[in-house]
Amino acid sequence: MTATDLTPRPGAAPVGRMLLAQTALETRMLLRNGEQLLLTVVIPTVLLVLFSAVDVVAVDGPGKRVDFLAPGLLALAVMSTAFTGQAIATGFERRYGVLKRLGATPLPRWALLTAKTGCVLVTELLQVLLLSGIALALGWSPHGNPLAVLLLLVLGTAAFSGLGLLMAGTLRAEATLAGANLVFILLLLAGGVVVPLAKFPDAVRPVLELLPISALSDGLRSVLQLGGGTPWADLGILAVWSVLGLAAAARFFRWE
Amino acid sequence: MHADPAVEVTGLVKRYGDKIAVDGLDLAIARGTVTAVLGPNGAGKTTTVETCEGYRRPDAGTVRVLGLDPVAQAAQLRPRIGVMLQSGGVYAGARALEMLQHTAKLYANPLPVGPLAERLGLDSCGRTPYRRLSGGQQQRLALAMAVVGRPELVFLDEPTAGLDPQARRATWELVSELRAAGVTVVLTTHQMDEAEQLADDVAIIDRGRVITQGSPDELRGSEAQLRFDGPAGLDLAGLRKVLPDTAVVAEPTPGSYRVEGALDAALLAAVTGWCAEAGVMPDKLAVQRRSLEDVFLDLTGRELR
Numbered sequence: 001m002t003a004t005d006l007t008p009r010p011g012a013a014p015v016g017r018m019l020l021a022q023t024a025l026e027t028r029m030l031l032r033n034g035e036q037l038l039l040t041v042v043i044p045t046v047l048l049v050l051f052s053a054v055d056v057v058a059v060d061g062p063g064k065r066v067d068f069l070a071p072g073l074l075a076l077a078v079m080s081t082a083f084t085g086q087a088i089a090t091g092f093e094r095r096y097g098v099l100k101r102l103g104a105t106p107l108p109r110w111a112l113l114t115a116k117t118g119c120v121l122v123t124e125l126l127q128v129l130l131l132s133g134i135a136l137a138l139g140w141s142p143h144g145n146p147l148a149v150l151l152l153l154v155l156g157t158a159a160f161s162g163l164g165l166l167m168a169g170t171l172r173a174e175a176t177l178a179g180a181n182l183v184f185i186l187l188l189l190a191g192g193v194v195v196p197l198a199k200f201p202d203a204v205r206p207v208l209e210l211l212p213i214s215a216l217s218d219g220l221r222s223v224l225q226l227g228g229g230t231p232w233a234d235l236g237i238l239a240v241w242s243v244l245g246l247a248a249a250a251r252f253f254r255w256e
Numbered sequence: 257m258h259a260d261p262a263v264e265v266t267g268l269v270k271r272y273g274d275k276i277a278v279d280g281l282d283l284a285i286a287r288g289t290v291t292a293v294l295g296p297n298g299a300g301k302t303t304t305v306e307t308c309e310g311y312r313r314p315d316a317g318t319v320r321v322l323g324l325d326p327v328a329q330a331a332q333l334r335p336r337i338g339v340m341l342q343s344g345g346v347y348a349g350a351r352a353l354e355m356l357q358h359t360a361k362l363y364a365n366p367l368p369v370g371p372l373a374e375r376l377g378l379d380s381c382g383r384t385p386y387r388r389l390s391g392g393q394q395q396r397l398a399l400a401m402a403v404v405g406r407p408e409l410v411f412l413d414e415p416t417a418g419l420d421p422q423a424r425r426a427t428w429e430l431v432s433e434l435r436a437a438g439v440t441v442v443l444t445t446h447q448m449d450e451a452e453q454l455a456d457d458v459a460i461i462d463r464g465r466v467i468t469q470g471s472p473d474e475l476r477g478s479e480a481q482l483r484f485d486g487p488a489g490l491d492l493a494g495l496r497k498v499l500p501d502t503a504v505v506a507e508p509t510p511g512s513y514r515v516e517g518a519l520d521a522a523l524l525a526a527v528t529g530w531c532a533e534a535g536v537m538p539d540k541l542a543v544q545r546r547s548l549e550d551v552f553l554d555l556t557g558r559e560l561r
Contacts, residue, residue, distance in 0.1 A: 004371055006437035008408040011364030012335040021361040025354075029347050093347065101345030104309055105362045105405070106335040256311070 012106030022107060022115035027122050030089065039184070040080045040123060044131060048073045051194055052138045060196035061225050063141065070135040070142070071220035072193040077127040078153060079213055082120050082160035084184045090116070090168035091176035099255045109255075113165075120157060128153070143227030149220065152231070155238040156216040162245020163212070169253030187213040192221075212241040260323060262287045262409050262440040263308055267317035270303050270464075277303040279464030280317070285457070290431060290441040292451035295461035296556050301444045302342065304461065305411050308442070309339050322409060335363065338407035340398045342414050346386040352397050353382035356404060363405035376400050376426060391418045399427060403434065410434065412443040416450060428454060448549040458548070462556045475551050482515040482527060484538035491534070498530050499523060508553070519543060 012018070030036050051057055052066040059068035093099050102112055132140075167176050189195060191213030197205055208214055219234030263285035270278040278300040285291045295301045306312050307319055310326035310333060319326055324333045346355050353373055360366035373379050376396045381389055389397065395418060402410050412431075416424045431454050434441050445451055451458050452472045459469040468475060488510035496505055503517035515527060524543065531538045546554075 004367060004375060004433065006367070006403065006406070006434050006439060008336075008437070008439055009365040009406040010336040010408050013362050013364055018362050021358055025347075025350070025358050028354075029349050032349050096346070096348060097341055097344030098347055100311070101339070101341055101401075103311070104334060104337070104339035105359065106331075107362050108331065 015108070015111060018107050019111050019115055019118075022112060023118035023122070026115050026119035030085065030119060030123060033089070036085050036089065040077065040085055040127060041130065044073045044077045044080065044127065045134060047076070047194060048131060048134055049138070052135075057194050058196070058199070060198055061221070063225060064139055066135050066138045066140045067142075067225050068196075068221065069194060070131065070140045071224045072217045073131055073135075074128060074153070074224075075156065075191075075213060075217035075220055076188060076193045077131055078124060078156045078216060079160050079187060080184065081123045081127065082157045083164040084180045085123070085164075086116065086120055086161060087164035087167045087180040088177050090165060091171065091173040091180075094168060094255065095173035097256075103255060116165075117157075117161065120161060124153065124157065142224045144223035145230070148223045148230045151235065152216060152219045152223070152238070155235055155242060156212065159212045159216075159238045159241035159245055162242055162247075162249050165249040165253060166245055169249060169255075187211060192217040210237060212238055215241075260287075261285055262289075262322060263442065264320045265304065265308070265317070266319075268304065268307060268314050268319060269316035270300075270307060270312060271315050276464055278307070281461070281465050283459055283466050283469070285440065285442060287440050288435070288438050289456040290435050290443070290454050291457045291459060292455035293442065293444045293459050293461060294446075294448070294451055294552060295444075299461045299556075300464040301461050302413060305413055305442065305444060309337065309411055310334070335405070336408050338402035338405055338410040340402040340410070340412045340415055342417070343394075343398075345398060345401070346394070348385070348387040350386050351383050352378050352386065352389060352393065355386065356397065356400050359401045360404045365406055366404050367406060369404065372400050372404060376430070377423065392420055392423050395419055396423060396427070399430065403430070403439075407439065409440040409442070412441065414444055414446070416445065416447060424450075448547065448552060452548050460552060460555055467555055468551075472548055476545050476548060477551075478545070479516065480519050480543055480545055481550075482519055482524065482541075482543050483513065484527075484531075484541040485512050486531070486536045486538055487511060490536065494534075495527070495530050498526050513538075 048069055051069050059065050061068055103109070164180070167179060171179065190200070190208055191211050193213065197208055197214060200208060215234040215237035219231040222228040222231045261284045263283065265281055265283040268278050268281040269276070281300065281304060283304070293301050293305065303312065307314055308321050308326055310330045313327050321333060322336055326333055353369065356373060356378070357369050360369050373382060376399065378393065378396055378400060381393050386394065395415065399412065399415055402412060416427050419427065431441055431443070455472060457469065458472055458475055459466050461467070490513065492505050492507060499505065499515070500517065500523065503515055503523060506514050508514060528538060
């Protein structure tokens with residue numbers, strides 16, 4: 001047995017190094033998790049290819065089917081990672097004492113949350129590249145200002161992250177697992193992702209339009225499909241959800 | 257060497273709803289020592305330790321760890337302490353070595369990960385995901401994570417619970433080396449032999465207070481007792497008649513007998529003579545000092561809680 005020099009030499013690593021290490025670890029954990037990949041990669045890809053090729057949902061607006069579907073599935077990709085995936089992963093980290101144990105290391109809490117955001121952004125970048133590549137191969141012709149698209153994706157990420165962390169930090173892990181998946185399915189169907197909101201009755205449509213997924217898919221579509229200017233109304237809805245979600249998460253999140 | 261204690265808890269009170277978990281607890285732990293915190297389940301051990309680690313805010317009283325307030329000065333304290341929780345603390349999908357390496361990256365001068373993993377027997381399961389490690393491997397990983405940052409003070413919550421004898425020995429060796437290197441170690445345990453072997457100081461907690469604290473030697477006292485096993489329910493009144501009045505006779509658990517008082521050869525002869533009369537073979541007959549377990553049971557009672 002080799003002797004180990006256990007003489008105390010305490011100290012925290014530079015915060016940049018901690019942040020990088022934590023982001024890399026969180027991202028590896030996500031990419032290694034089969035269920036997460038199903039949610040973030042397989043489902044959006046299958047929906048994009050299937051509904052572009054087969055006429056099972058009636059699409060809206062000018063251009064090919066893929067011109068309607070691609071923005072919706074980019075919105076779904078953001079929701080799958082920032083909300084569903086992050087909520088489930090964080091819920092189980094809380095349950096298994098990972099958040100508690102990390103709380104006793106020099107890693108500050110803000111750095112842990114920043115690392116989670118970094119992990120979400122890296123995953124979203126991979127999703128956007130993959131889905132855009134497939135959409136372009138299917139004949140997608142995107143329009144509009146890329147900066148407006150970026151702004152929508154960032155605000156959408158903030159809105160869904162706040163809601164995902166709120167769920168993960170307040171409910172039991174199993175409840176988060178069930179709830180986050182249920183919300184994913186409901187918002188996929190009723191949030192303008194693949195089914196145009198115009199198909200819903202007039203009575204419910206104004207309510208559905210206020211959902212973060214509707215604002216994100218509608219905003220992306222107004223730019224990418226229709227070539228419109230910056231969709232301030234949709235950005236406003238996402239900003240309100242971001243403020244409410246993140247504030248509630250900050251207030252009610254329980255680390256244990 | 258610092259004169260001020262590594263841990264100083266004064267009048268700590270912690271409630272969970274109506275339930276009082278810690279009830280005016282005082283505890284001082286000297287630097288560079290190994291202190292074992294003993295107590296029945298629910299006595300307040302983990303709550304006390306977790307308050308020192310900064311996880312809980314005291315309802316009353318003060319806690320100082322390395323001279324710092326664990327809640328208000330957490331950022332200064334955390335790099336200097338190592339923590340082993342009773343369970344969990346690792347991503348289910350993380351591999352053992354990956355998690356240890358990651359923990360090392362959070363500290364300025366970590367121990368080399370390879371040799372540490374090797375000495376705790378984690379090298380063979382280094383690529384195994386945490387959820388598929390055995391309970392003992394999970395425990396050893398948690399221990400490695402507690403020391404990898406080269407802390408001044410480590411808190412180990414039941415570090416050998418569920419370990420096989422080899423792993424327990426490896427853990428004991430590491431604790432002894434930590435002490436030799438000047439690290440303060442605070443551990444909670446239910447294993448009295450562990451406390452006797454490792455600890456300079458033992459604090460027994462019951463019902464949210466420290467009811468006694470001292471070295472294992474001090475707590476065991478100098479007085480010897482005579483013990484033997486036999487059939488349960490022997491006629492102790494009869495035994496008392498043949499012994500001096502100063503002798504105290506008891507059957508603390510059925511079939512296990514103790515005689516305390518001025519022990520000498522005559523008293524021993526009287527006990528064995530009485531056994532012979534009764535036709536009882538005194539099994540495991542011994543004259544020895546009280547064990548730490550005797551002290552513990554005498555202080556905290558024998559009934560289950």
